[in-house]
Amino acid sequence: MTDGRATRLEQALRAAGVRVTRQRAALLQVIAAAEDHPDAAELHARAMTAGAGVSLATVYRTLTTLQAQGVIEKLEFQGEPARWEAADQTHHDHMIDVDNGAVMEFSDERIERLQAEIAAEMGYEIVHHRLELYVRRR
């Protein structure tokens, strides 16, 4: 079975002048399959396990490229290496369990609205934002 989403993505990338190399295709697969939030080293390991020869340098370059294309998003939690997630979902923020490192997603349009209001009041518009809740089970 062919992965429809990956194929569509590849076409979009080509249309944007980004070459879909064997390495990039492999990383797209790995990212699409990820249900967590892996960092560069982890993505590299998964691509290698999947049989795709890719260098870590290429992983980094590819992540930058895919981010510029809006295909993936970069997450930078406190003091950890950057993590990545597919951007094909609806917007959400993250909640991190400080005891076990679990990362959960949540979204709240009231908060989104308030952020936009606050920025507007100060004469700005939001380009992007970052909201992370570091939490503990109660």
Add this chain to the structure above:
Amino acid sequence: MTDGRATRLEQALRAAGVRVTRQRAALLQVIAAAEDHPDAAELHARAMTAGAGVSLATVYRTLTTLQAQGVIEKLEFQGEPARWEAADQTHHDHMIDVDNGAVMEFSDERIERLQAEIAAEMGYEIVHHRLELYVRRR
């Protein structure tokens, strides 16, 4: 004129078993005087300019210590070295102008409340959080 705040802080540190060395006193001064959000290298430079001999390693160790004491807070904006600010103010979040790097502070109790609500609904309590708005003038 003596700096009342710095003196009180030093007493609190000593009470907590933290020695107030010449280097730490100098850094406390520099941090108290800072009206911006300097990183370790910048704090080091300011301390040196002020005539205090301090090594960069000590600056890093001191920042870690002061953070553990709740005296300062660590800010980690996207892809920059960590910045620091005195913790003696009321809680606030940050807004960063993506065009010129200016960092502004803001606070909104409605957002704070919503965050706590969301965490509670999922069975968690907030240990700390991070909210950054990357903005552009409109």
Add this chain to the structure above:
DNA sequence: GTGTTTGCAAAATCTTTGCATGACG
């Protein structure tokens, strides 16, 4: 074909650390 992308290894950046020496309380 030809301009992009890759791999490798080296470098860059920021931060931490081991160990002998110095100094705070």
Add this chain to the structure above:
DNA sequence: CGTCATGCAAAGATTTTGCAAACAC
């Protein structure tokens, strides 16, 4: 004085980059 802190230099961790060879379109 005993213990904690400092300085130095070396190491760590993550990410970036120069350059020649390989590849996508």
